[in-house]
Amino acid sequence: MTADDCGDRGPRVTRRRVLESIGGAGTLALAGCLGSGGSSTATSSDDESVTIALTAPETGHYAPLGEHERDGFELAVKHLNEGGGLVGDSEYSSLSGDGVLGSTVETAVLDTESSPATTESKVRPRLDGDEFAAFFGGVAGSVAETNRDLADEYETPYFVGSSTVNSLTGSDCSPHVYRHLFNTTTLARSLVPEIASDVPDEQSIFHVYADAPEGNDLFQSINDVVTDSDLDWRPTGGISVRPGTTNFESAINDDILSDVSLVFLDLFGLDAVNAIQWARAALSDDTTVVVPYLTRSIAESLGDRVAGIYGTVGWHEDLGTPLSGTFHEAYQREYGTGDAETLAASGPAQTAYAQVILYAHAAERAGSFDAAAIRNELEGLEYAAGAGTQKMRACDHQSVRSVPVVRGRARSDSVDDRFELRGAKRGMEPGCEAPPAASCDL
Numbered sequence: 228m229t230a231d232d233c234g235d236r237g238p239r240v241t242r243r244r245v246l247e248s249i250g251g252a253g254t255l256a257l258a259g260c261l262g263s264g265g266s267s268t269a270t271s272s273d274d275e276s277v278t279i280a281l282t283a284p285e286t287g288h289y290a291p292l293g294e295h296e297r298d299g300f301e302l303a304v305k306h307l308n309e310g311g312g313l314v315g316d317s318e319y320s321s322l323s324g325d326g327v328l329g330s331t332v333e334t335a336v337l338d339t340e341s342s343p344a345t346t347e348s349k350v351r352p353r354l355d356g357d358e359f360a361a362f363f364g365g366v367a368g369s370v371a372e373t374n375r376d377l378a379d380e381y382e383t384p385y386f387v388g389s390s391t392v393n394s395l396t397g398s399d400c401s402p403h404v405y406r407h408l409f410n411t412t413t414l415a416r417s418l419v420p421e422i423a424s425d426v427p428d429e430q431s432i433f434h435v436y437a438d439a440p441e442g443n444d445l446f447q448s449i450n451d452v453v454t455d456s457d458l459d460w461r462p463t464g465g466i467s468v469r470p471g472t473t474n475f476e477s478a479i480n481d482d483i484l485s486d487v488s489l490v491f492l493d494l495f496g497l498d499a500v501n502a503i504q505w506a507r508a509a510l511s512d513d514t515t516v517v518v519p520y521l522t523r524s525i526a527e528s529l530g531d532r533v534a535g536i537y538g539t540v541g542w543h544e545d546l547g548t549p550l551s552g553t554f555h556e557a558y559q560r561e562y563g564t565g566d567a568e569t570l571a572a573s574g575p576a577q578t579a580y581a582q583v584i585l586y587a588h589a590a591e592r593a594g595s596f597d598a599a600a601i602r603n604e605l606e607g608l609e610y611a612a613g614a615g616t617q618k619m620r621a622c623d624h625q626s627v628r629s630v631p632v633v634r635g636r637a638r639s640d641s642v643d644d645r646f647e648l649r650g651a652k653r654g655m656e657p658g659c660e661a662p663p664a665a666s667c668d669l
Contacts, residue, residue: 275329275330275331276326276330276331276332276333277326277327277328277330277331277332277333277360277596278332278333278334278335278358278359278360279304279332279333279334279335279359279360279361279362279363279583279586280334280335280336280337280350280353280358280359280361280362280363281296281297281300281334281335281336281337281362281363281364281579282337282339282346282349282350282362282363282364282365282370282374282388283296283297283300283336283337283338283339283364283365283366283388284338284339284340284341284366284367284370284496285297285336285338285340286338286340287340287341287471288341288470288471288495288496288497288498289341289366289367289470289495289496289497290496290497291496291497291522291524291525291527291528292366292389292495292496292522292524292575293338293339293364293366293575294524295522295523295524295573295574295575295576295579296363296364296366296388296389296575296576296578296579297336297579298558298561298562298572298573298576298579299558299572299573299575299576299577299578299579299580299581299583300334300336300363300364300579300580300583301334302557302558302561302562302576302580303579303580303581303583303584303587304332304334304583305561306324306557306584307322307324307326307327307332307583307584307587308324308325308326308331308332309324310323310324310325311324311557312553312554312557312580312584313550313553313554313557313580313584313612313613314584316550316553318550318610318611318612319584319588321588321591321592322584322587322588322591327587327590327591327596328590328591328594328595328596332587335353335358335359337349337350337353339364339365339367339370341366341367341370341470342367342369342370343367343369343370343372343373346370346373346374347373347377350362350373350374350377351377354377354380354381354383359383360383360384360590360596361383361384361385361386361586361596361601362374362378362383362384362385362386363385363386363388363579363582363583363586364386364388364389364579365387365388365389365390366388366389366390366441366495366496366575367390367439367440367441367470368390368392368439368440368441368444369439369440370390371387371388371390371392371395372392372394372395372399372440374387374404375387375395375399375401375404378401378403378404379401379402379403379404382403382598382599383403383598384403384405384586384598384601384602385401385403385404385405386404386405386406386407386582386583386585386586387404387405387406387407387408388408388575388578388579389408389495389520389522389541389574389575389578390408390441391408391409391410391411391414391441391444391445391520392410392411392440392441392444393410393411393412393444393448393662393663394440394444394663394666395410396410396623396624396625396663396664396667397410397623397662397663397664397665397666397667398663398666398667400623400624400666400667400668400669401624401669402602402624402669403598403602404624405582405585405605405619405624405626406624406625406626407578407581407582407585407612407617407626407628408541408574408578408626409539409625409626409628409630409655409656410625410656410663411441411444411445411448412448412451412452412656412657412662412663413630413655413656413657414445414448414519414520414539414630415445415448415449415451415452415519416452416652416655416657417539417630417632417652417655418449418517418519418537418538418539418630418632419449419452419453419456419458420456421537421632421649421650421652422489422515422517422537423456423458423460426488426489426515427488428458428459429459429460429461429488430458430459430460430461430488430489430515431460431461431463431486431487431488431489432453432460432461432462432463432487432488432489432490432491433462433463433464433465433483433484433487433489433490433491434446434449434450434464434465434466434490434491434492434493435465435466435468435475435479435490435491435492435493435494435502436465436466436467436468436491436492436493436494437467437468437469437470437493437494437495437498438467438468438469438470439470441493441495442467442470442493442494443467445491445493445519445520446465446467446491446493449491449493449519450462460489463483463486463487464483465491465493466478466479466483468494468498468502470498471498472498472501472502473501475501475502475505475509476505476509479505479509481509484509484510487510487514488513488514488515489514489515489517490506490510490514490515490516490517491517491518491519492506492516492517492518493519494518495520495522496522496524496525497528499518499521499525500525500528500529502518503516503518503525503529503532503533503536504529504532507532515535515537516535516536516537517536517537517538518536518537518538519538519539520538520539520540520541520574521533521536521538521539521540521574521633521635521646522540522541522573522574522575523571523572523573523574523645524573526635526645526646529645530638530645531637531638533635533636533645533646534635534636534637534645535634535635536634536635537632537633537634537635538632538633538634538635539630539631539632539633540573540574540631540633540646541573541574541575541577541578541614541631542554542572542573542574542576542577542578542613542614542631543574543631543633543646543648543651544571544572544644545648546613546614546615546629546631546648546651548611548613548614548615549611550611550612550613551613551614551615553613554572554577554580554581554612554613555571555572555613558570558572558576558577558580559572571644571646577612577613577614580612581612581613581614584612585605585610585612585619586601588610589601589604589605589608590604592604605619605624606619606620606621606624607619607620607621614628614629614631614651615628615629615651615653616628620659620664621669622659622664622667622669623659623663623664623667623669624669625656625664627656628653629651629652629653630651630652630653630655631648631650631651631652632648632649632650632651632652633646633647633648633649634646634647634649635647
């Protein structure tokens, strides 16, 4: 394939192209750079089915997020094969509820254990066998980065899960990687002003952050936003903790916190739960606590102790968009208890669900499962999936969308939702000429 085959996109030397050049591509026939109306080339060697995979932590400290990603992933596949949810809505008229491109969608769920080595050991052999048309998920930044490398090497579409790490749509971007969730910089730019509107002008801030790409990314991005603003907030530093830390008392000197009025817990999953429990016991009641990326699993573990905590979520049922209601009702039918209590879906579940539907929509529009055809359909695509209108930017494959900012609250009698929606921030993404997108070369 030459640069002329794909407009101004130059060729990428990948393992798959090498195999094709020597006749070793097996049963996979690539369709080159087909757009809408192109011929179908199923990734699976079985014409009656196509397999997509979820790479999610089912064990370890990020397991609760992985469980919710699986809920959304499996619900989306059920709707693709049987109808329901967003399938059949006018936004996705391309989808019939009878599979994708005439193929039943089958699934594989791989437990990453939040380990890049485990992820590679499980995903690479399946890609070697051309078993997956696309793969999804990834909470830990290192896992998402591993998936990115594999997607690039095997030219297979990868849709990032709950990881917001900037580099995935920045310096480590790939023509085969797409993100429906906002990145860390956009998160920080949405969250900080909302907190500032509620707290006194003068604040001394401190971070407890995961010693991992996702924690370092939050720590740096939030501090950058604060530094570039006109807020009278004084950063006092931070301390990194290993993922899986349970004893925060031994890691953090109380003297450090004596003058702190605003604490960011840049942690995820069970780590965030443990940190919040420590914060409630160790910090003054006047201290504002922030967990930048909140999930329903955190609220389920903490109960009323989540009240007052600020953060963002990937999705909220009060966004008020038509498809938000459609997704909420479908999720409730599938996973609710059927009593008067309404089950609020989680951000990770909605992210996984939306991306599977988006991928299938692109494949139907392209008439192909080929990665280049999928790319042609997704770049610049305007769509909706329950978080309002969105656009998949061509420059970095980052979706431009709303960012729901929330504050924890005590449980109400009728709704199992611990998060009050404070606002859905729009227009907070840095432009394509600014970091992180400026470092992306597609």
